[in-house]
Amino acid sequence: MQSSITVRVPAKVNAQLAVGGRRSDGYHGVASVFFSVGLYDEVTVTPADRLRITVAGTDAAFVPTDPSNLAARAALLLGARYGIEPNVHLHIDKGIPVAGGMAGGSADGAAALVGCDALWGTGADRSVLLELAAELGSDVPFSLTGGVALGEGRGERLTPVPTAGSFHWVFATAEGGLSTPAVYGECDRLRELTGGSSDTEVPVPATDPALLEALRTGDPGALGAALRNDLQAAALSLRPALADTLRAGTDAGAIGALVSGSGPTCAFVAKDAAAAAALAAALTASGTCRTARPAEGPVPGAVLVRRPLVPAPNGPVSRAD
Numbered sequence: 001m002q003s004s005i006t007v008r009v010p011a012k013v014n015a016q017l018a019v020g021g022r023r024s025d026g027y028h029g030v031a032s033v034f035f036s037v038g039l040y041d042e043v044t045v046t047p048a049d050r051l052r053i054t055v056a057g058t059d060a061a062f063v064p065t066d067p068s069n070l071a072a073r074a075a076l077l078l079g080a081r082y083g084i085e086p087n088v089h090l091h092i093d094k095g096i097p098v099a100g101g102m103a104g105g106s107a108d109g110a111a112a113l114v115g116c117d118a119l120w121g122t123g124a125d126r127s128v129l130l131e132l133a134a135e136l137g138s139d140v141p142f143s144l145t146g147g148v149a150l151g152e153g154r155g156e157r158l159t160p161v162p163t164a165g166s167f168h169w170v171f172a173t174a175e176g177g178l179s180t181p182a183v184y185g186e187c188d189r190l191r192e193l194t195g196g197s198s199d200t201e202v203p204v205p206a207t208d209p210a211l212l213e214a215l216r217t218g219d220p221g222a223l224g225a226a227l228r229n230d231l232q233a234a235a236l237s238l239r240p241a242l243a244d245t246l247r248a249g250t251d252a253g254a255i256g257a258l259v260s261g262s263g264p265t266c267a268f269v270a271k272d273a274a275a276a277a278a279l280a281a282a283l284t285a286s287g288t289c290r291t292a293r294p295a296e297g298p299v300p301g302a303v304l305v306r307r308p309l310v311p312a313p314n315g316p317v318s319r320a321d
């Protein structure tokens, strides 16, 4: 019989994040070019007598193990949809920075949806998983799909973006996280100083065609030049030291630099794998970040890495893959 399922799920960076005005529901309309990169969490789902969460990895101590954890919320939501008691142990091995602007919690929510679906044999359609993902959070649908995608609405309405080849990124993590609502709130506050922050006062968010062309042609220089994040000023306002990190990366040869999503992780583009390794070493040595890691992308979204154990037709139990 099947014992446990492990799902691997990547982090994201927003190669571009255009933020519209604050809507009446409190969210902001966005045009987000989500880009999945090879920094991963793994979520292992095992049958248990009750819903239980454990967390390992860097900064595990900052991740909630109560029902507010996005992985727990995902199990509860999928269970409620299919009338299943969500009695599972969810073990999260964190490789994605916590509260770092790289959708770590969202990744775990997406992974738990995929893992519980496989464990319970619910066979949910992709469209159902995407709908539940959007209910969990604006970034969760993209964690499910991975690749590169344009996110509209509050970020949950996805359209795949064609890309060529692989791009080389470096991610510089910071001590301590930033709260996503606080960064959006700071963005509104800064906008109030210069003309208003509501839906009617801020232009409709749109993507830059130069970014889409850079992705389509696989040109890292053009990607670096087209990076843009409307939340960056707010993240820098809340954490001024991030300017030093961005400058250190640019001085060390990055061909593009921006704050990742709501921060405080800073993201840099390098021309190839060797340049990314050198840039990560220089950033780590600069003392302007906790550590810097290279990662390639795009990569797929949440995927099963260990399939259920199933009885072989004429023999002992074996792995399905």
Ligand SMILES: C[C@](O)(CO)[C@H](O)COP(=O)(O)OP(=O)(O)OC[C@H]1O[C@@H](n2ccc(N)nc2=O)[C@H](O)[C@@H]1O
Binding pocket: 014, 017, 026, 027, 028, 029, 030, 032, 101, 103, 106, 136, 137, 138, 139, 140, 153, 154, 155, 180, 181, 184, 261, 262
């Ligand atoms: C900054 C990004 O990571 C960029 O991809 C996302 O916009 C944030 O997505 P997320 O963490 O999944 O956020 P959610 O869990 O949906 O929302 C958390 C809070 O962030 C703010 N929020 C989020 C998304 C959005 N489009 N507008 C917002 O104003 C709201 O205050 C909301 O209450």
Ligand SMILES: Nc1ncnc2c1ncn2[C@@H]1O[C@H](COP(=O)(O)OP(=O)(O)OP(=O)(O)O)[C@@H](O)[C@H]1O
Binding pocket: 062, 063, 064, 068, 069, 070, 071, 092, 097, 098, 099, 100, 101, 102, 103, 104, 105, 106, 108, 109, 139, 177, 178, 180, 261, 262, 263
């Ligand atoms: N599985 C989880 N992993 C990490 N944080 C979680 C998780 N579930 C809930 N949280 C809560 O969510 C907060 C934000 O963490 P997360 O790592 O998702 O931030 P983020 O990467 O900045 O998110 P995003 O980029 O989607 O805005 C944490 O401070 C924590 O309280």
